[in-house]
Amino acid sequence: MDPVAFAWLGAGLGVGVTVFGVGTGIGRLAAAALEASSRQPENAADIRTTMIIGAALIEGVALLAGVICILLAVKSAG
Amino acid sequence: MSTDTTHAQTPNAAHASDAHGAAAHGSPKGSAVFETLIESLGDHHELNIFFGHFDILPIILIDNGLHVYPNVHSMEAAGAYTLHKGHPVRKADPEGASQPFDMSITNLVAYQFIAIALVLILFGLIRKRYVKTPTAAPTGLQNMLESLVLYVRDQIVRPNVGTEKRTERVMPLLIAFFFFILTLNLIGLLPGAHAATGALGVTMALALVSFLTVNYIAIKDAGIGSWFHHLLGGAPLYIAPIMVPIEIVSLFTKPFALMIRLFANMTAGHIVLLSLVGLIFFFESWVVTPVSVGFSLFIYFLELLVAFLQAYIFTMLTAVFIGLALGEHAAQDSHKDGHHDGHADSHDAIQDSISISNAH
Numbered sequence: 001m002d003p004v005a006f007a008w009l010g011a012g013l014g015v016g017v018t019v020f021g022v023g024t025g026i027g028r029l030a031a032a033a034l035e036a037s038s039r040q041p042e043n044a045a046d047i048r049t050t051m052i053i054g055a056a057l058i059e060g061v062a063l064l065a066g067v068i069c070i071l072l073a074v075k076s077a078g
Numbered sequence: 079m080s081t082d083t084t085h086a087q088t089p090n091a092a093h094a095s096d097a098h099g100a101a102a103h104g105s106p107k108g109s110a111v112f113e114t115l116i117e118s119l120g121d122h123h124e125l126n127i128f129f130g131h132f133d134i135l136p137i138i139l140i141d142n143g144l145h146v147y148p149n150v151h152s153m154e155a156a157g158a159y160t161l162h163k164g165h166p167v168r169k170a171d172p173e174g175a176s177q178p179f180d181m182s183i184t185n186l187v188a189y190q191f192i193a194i195a196l197v198l199i200l201f202g203l204i205r206k207r208y209v210k211t212p213t214a215a216p217t218g219l220q221n222m223l224e225s226l227v228l229y230v231r232d233q234i235v236r237p238n239v240g241t242e243k244r245t246e247r248v249m250p251l252l253i254a255f256f257f258f259i260l261t262l263n264l265i266g267l268l269p270g271a272h273a274a275t276g277a278l279g280v281t282m283a284l285a286l287v288s289f290l291t292v293n294y295i296a297i298k299d300a301g302i303g304s305w306f307h308h309l310l311g312g313a314p315l316y317i318a319p320i321m322v323p324i325e326i327v328s329l330f331t332k333p334f335a336l337m338i339r340l341f342a343n344m345t346a347g348h349i350v351l352l353s354l355v356g357l358i359f360f361f362e363s364w365v366v367t368p369v370s371v372g373f374s375l376f377i378y379f380l381e382l383l384v385a386f387l388q389a390y391i392f393t394m395l396t397a398v399f400i401g402l403a404l405g406e407h408a409a410q411d412s413h414k415d416g417h418h419d420g421h422a423d424s425h426d427a428i429q430d431s432i433s434i435s436n437a438h
Contacts, residue, residue, distance in 0.1 A: 061335075064338055070349070
């Protein structure tokens with residue numbers, strides 16, 4: 001197999017693994033936030049804010065990986 | 079011997095030509111779509127909006143002096159420079175290593191000017207009413223903007239930065255962040271246009287402003303000693319060799335993450351949209367069209383959500399970082415301030431009731 005094919009394989013697999021990790025992370029975060037806000041509905045607003053910040057931080061890492069995958073795909077195409 | 083070598087070489091050669099042929103077969107169609115996609119995500123020297131490409135943006139080059147042309151066409155006509163792969167280069171040697179320094183008003187810069195003008199005009203329009211009748215109930219445009227501004231103040235800034243005084247101080251910047259980013263994101267959703275926040279340079283500048291503000295406020299309000307103390311991360315002094323490098327890295331990771339997050343979110347949405355539309359050209363078939371269009375419509379609405387969400391997140395994280403950089407200072411101050419907050423709320427309530435009775 002030539003190196004370009006490996007680069008594309010890497011980019012594709014990288015996106016898959018990233019999405020898997022982030023999906024798990026944000027899923028757990030949302031589950032915990034839901035549980036917390038159903039136990040204490042009066043704190044729901046605070047919990048939602050904290051959840052969004054957490055989700056944004058997780059997403060930031062994911063996007064970093066995504067950018068690397070895109071670079072890999074673009075570099076190997078050009 | 080000679081037959082052996084030919085035998086050994088033939089399969090290799092055949093294989094090589096095969097691979098080449100396959101690449102030549104598969105690649106042009108696919109890579110043409112891909113190249114168009116990547117190219118349309120970049121910056122241009124003409125204003126792209128809706129379905130037109132308008133050659134109205136000035137070209138400014140620094141090359142042993144300042145060279146200014148009103149647009150690309152007049153630059154080409156003047157003869158000294160030409161556009162090569164989207165960049166203005168010397169006509170005499172387009173592939174040369176040293177090229178004129180490009181300071182042009184490009185597409186994305188123009189979007190930013192448009193966004194600044196839009197925000198200024200919108201807020202300028204409602205300003206007069208606040209000056210003339212400050213207690214009257216808001217109407218129309220004022221309603222929309224006031225609710226957004228109040229949301230940013232009460233939900234994003236006030237809970238995170240600590241005191242009321244500091245809220246007042248950072249509000250102008252954070253409001254500007256929110257509306258500037260939101261406007262750029264929404265401009266990016268117009269057909270034919272591209273979000274300026276989907277360019278690393280733009281988000282880098284925004285993140286830099288955020289970084290400088292966070293540290294300026296931390297040093298000014300908590301003192302330089304407290305700022306250095308914060309580098310310890312609240313750990314005892316003997317862990318300093320480990321904590322200080324980590325905290326210094328985290329000092330720079332925060333704005334870096336802000337930069338990447340905004341850039342990648344806006345670019346990712348555009349790439350997904352363009353890839354879905356690109357599928358039609360890739361398969362060259364009518365069958366995929368409804369699927370493509372349906373999915374892109376879905377992603378488009380998702381993008382609309384992301385446009386608001388990213389403006390919110392950027393503002394929110396800047397506010398959170400201000401609170402974090404202040405450390406215990408913010409918490410102490412907010413405790414002291416708790417009483418005052420209640421006061422301010424009741425004052426607001428009175429104001430509200432006054433404005434309601436005025437409206438009636």
